[in-house]
Amino acid sequence: xxxxxxxxxxxxxxxxxxxxxxSHVRQASENVLVECVLHSGTTGWGEGVPREYVTxxxxxxxxxxxxxxxxxxxxxxxxxxxxxVITICERFQPAQTDKNPRDSxxxxxxCAVELSILDAFAQEIxxxxxxxxxxxxxAQSLRAKINEVRYxxxxxxxxxxxxxxxxxxLYGFRHCKVKVGAGDDDVSRLRTIRRWIGPDVDLRIxxxxxxxxxxxxxxxxxxxxxxxRSVEQPCPHGMLTELxxxxxxxxxxxxxDESVTSLGDGKRAIELGACDSFNIRLSKCGGYLASxxxxxxxxxxxxxxxxxxxxxxxxxxxxxxxxxxxxxxxxQYVEGSYDRHLFRQLLTHEDLTFGYGGRAPALTGPGLxxxxxxxxLRDVAIREQTFPVS
Numbered sequence: 412x413x414x415x416x417x418x419x420x421x422x423x424x425x426x427x428x429x430x431x432x433x434s435h436v437r438q439a440s441e442n443v444l445v446e447c448v449l450h451s452g453t454t455g456w457g458e459g460v461p462r463e464y465v466t467x468x469x470x471x472x473x474x475x476x477x478x479x480x481x482x483x484x485x486x487x488x489x490x491x492x493x494x495x496v497i498t499i500c501e502r503f504q505p506a507q508t509d510k511n512p513r514d515s516x517x518x519x520x521x522c523a524v525e526l527s528i529l530d531a532f533a534q535e536i537x538x539x540x541x542x543x544x545x546x547x548x549x550a551q552s553l554r555a556k557i558n559e560v561r562y563x564x565x566x567x568x569x570x571x572x573x574x575x576x577x578x579x580x581l582y583g584f585r586h587c588k589v590k591v592g593a594g595d596d597d598v599s600r601l602r603t604i605r606r607w608i609g610p611d612v613d614l615r616i617x618x619x620x621x622x623x624x625x626x627x628x629x630x631x632x633x634x635x636x637x638x639x640r641s642v643e644q645p646c647p648h649g650m651l652t653e654l655x656x657x658x659x660x661x662x663x664x665x666x667x668d669e670s671v672t673s674l675g676d677g678k679r680a681i682e683l684g685a686c687d688s689f690n691i692r693l694s695k696c697g698g699y700l701a702s703x704x705x706x707x708x709x710x711x712x713x714x715x716x717x718x719x720x721x722x723x724x725x726x727x728x729x730x731x732x733x734x735x736x737x738x739x740x741x742x743q744y745v746e747g748s749y750d751r752h753l754f755r756q757l758l759t760h761e762d763l764t765f766g767y768g769g770r771a772p773a774l775t776g777p778g779l780x781x782x783x784x785x786x787x788l789r790d791v792a793i794r795e796q797t798f799p800v801s
Contacts, residue, residue, distance in 0.1 A: 412535055413450045414486050414499075414800045417524065419477055420444040421470040421794040424723060425755050440723020441793075443473045443519060444783075447527035450801075455531025456783055458727035459519030460694040466515045466672055470794070473520040477798055479506035486528075487801035493546035496532045500525045500700060515672035518697040525698040526731050526779070534778035541734040541773065543699065550703040552710060555740030560733055561585065562769035563717075563744045565617075568593050572600060576607035583768030586613045586744050588643070591634075592621025598633050605637040615744075617643035620669055624653035631663050643690060644668040655685035666690055668719065673697065677705050681712045688715035688743060693731055695721070706739060720747035726759030730779040733763065737773035758787050 424440045440460065447455040461468035485503050490496045503524055505517040533540045544550050563586035564579050566572070579587055589604055591597045597616075605614065614637060622630050622645050631642060641664040646654045648670040658665060664687035671677050671689045673696070680686050689709045696702045702718075709716040718736050720728070724747060732747040748771055750757055751764040759781040765771040774780040 412490050412532065413488075414528065414531075415448050415450045416797055416799050417477070417482065417486075417527065418446040418448070418795065418797045419474060419523075420446075420788065420792050421474065422758070422788070422791040423793055424725060424758065424791055426723065426753055427755055440721070441470055442723065442725065443470050443523050444725075444727065444788075445523040445527040446783075447524075447531045449531050449535065451535065453531050453535045455527045455529065455534060455778060456727050456781070457523040457526030457528070457530065458694070458725055458731075459521070459523035460721040460723060460728070461519040462695075462721065465669055465695055466518045468516060468519050473517075473523075474794065474796060476505040476507075476517055476520055477796075480504075482798055482800045490532065493543060496528060497543075497547060497700065500528055500698070514675050515695075515697065518672060518701075519694045521701070522694045522696075522698040525700065526693075526727070529699060530778040537777050539734060539775055539777065540699070540731070540779055541738040544703065544738040547700065547703060549707050550739070553703065553706055553739045553741070555738060557737045557740075558773050560736045560745055560765075560771050560773065562748055562765045562771060563588060563746050564769060565746070566590065566604060568595060572603045573607050576604040580608045580612065584612065585768065586615075588744075588746070589614060589616050590619065591616045592618035592630075592645075597630075601634055601637040601639070610638070613640055615639060615641045615643065615666070617668070618645045620644055620647040622646055624650055624657045627654075627657055628660055631661060635662055639663055641666045641688065644670065651680065651685050652683060655683040658685060664688065666715075666717070668692075668695075671696070671705065674701065674704055674708065677708045681708070681714070686714065688717065690717050690719040692719040692721060693728060693735065694724070695719075699731060699735060702735065703739070706741075710741060715743045716741070717744040718742055718746065720749075723753070724749075725754070726750050726757060726761060726763050726781050727779065727783070729763040730759075730761075730774060730781045733771065733774050734779065756787050756790070758783060758791070760784050
């Protein structure tokens with residue numbers, strides 16, 4: 412097998428309703444799609460969600476990096492086995508920019524390109540992408556076969572908290588993340604949510620870097636009465652050392668998200684003792700393989716890990732996340748597959764929206780198991796560019 416070309420799209424996917432957290436308010440998601448075409452004609456799809464405030468990327472920087480990267484040198488080799496395709500994927504190193512000094516300034520692009528190659532290869536040999544974990548030595552301790560994924564839900568900001576919490580309860584969710592730190596009365600919000608979502612739902616909170624380390628005891632202690640399981644990214648990444656120094660004073664476990672975008676970030680967080688778990692997101696962390704490495708790092712250090720998602724992931728990343736979650740053991744929470752609840756129109760022919768209770772079956776078809784709707788792609792595309800490989 413050989414890659415003939417990559418085609419990249421900058422797409423703008425309108426959301427049904429705005430999504431807000433302490434760092435951003437979003438009414439549409441601007442994503443990068445990559446189509447990988449093999450010489451056999453087989454086509455694979457990948458997706459990245461570039462967020463400037465997370466990894467320093469934008470759709471424009473992704474296109475610029477692709478244009479400046481020698482794809483023929485990096486991607487033109489033959490691959491006929493999982494070992495070969497993993498080598499090809501890990502050889503892809505986009506031309507770097509100065510926007511992010513943390514070795515994550517091309518993570519969304521890496522994710523999109525890597526997924527497109529993995530999808531094409533797995534389709535060609537007729538197996539699901541989830542089988543990759545069996546052939547990736549760094550992930551051997553993670554291997555699992557999970558037939559049904561159970562997704563967590565999220566409650567953001569806005570009105571009608573009682574209705575939102577009651578809806579989650581009636582829909583049978585076992586896990587829920589609540590956004591905090593945007594200036595609202597978090598104690599009042601959590602009291603309402605806990606009352607109406609019920610006593611048995613696992614609640615955790617996400618501050619999206621909203622607080623300073625010195626504020627944490629005063630911010631978190633009043634919330635402990637609502638049986639909160641963890642707090643995600645309470646402080647800005649640049650204050651990770653200060654967060655680590657405060658951690659022993661906090662009763663709630665700390666999950667890091669924006670502070671963990673690379674293996675180097677994960678190692679530094681472990682060395683500092685700054686957290687109890689990682690929020691791993693495929694696009695944020697540089698793709699399927701890099702995310703497996705991060706999960707293995709966390710496991711080895713005795714930390715937990717969840718599979719998160721970006722608001723605005725289409726069915727391509729939903730499928731990739733489903734494959735990851737159904738082949739990796741020990742995941743604390745799984746987020747994603749909001750497709751029908753999130754978008755006005757679906758980019759993929761397949762609807763991967765989770766069902767009652769957040770349940771969704773493992774995907775067993777070849778590749779990622781999704782196909783892009785060309786009409787919707789034309790409707791949402793802002794830019795398209797083809798890059799020859801061999």
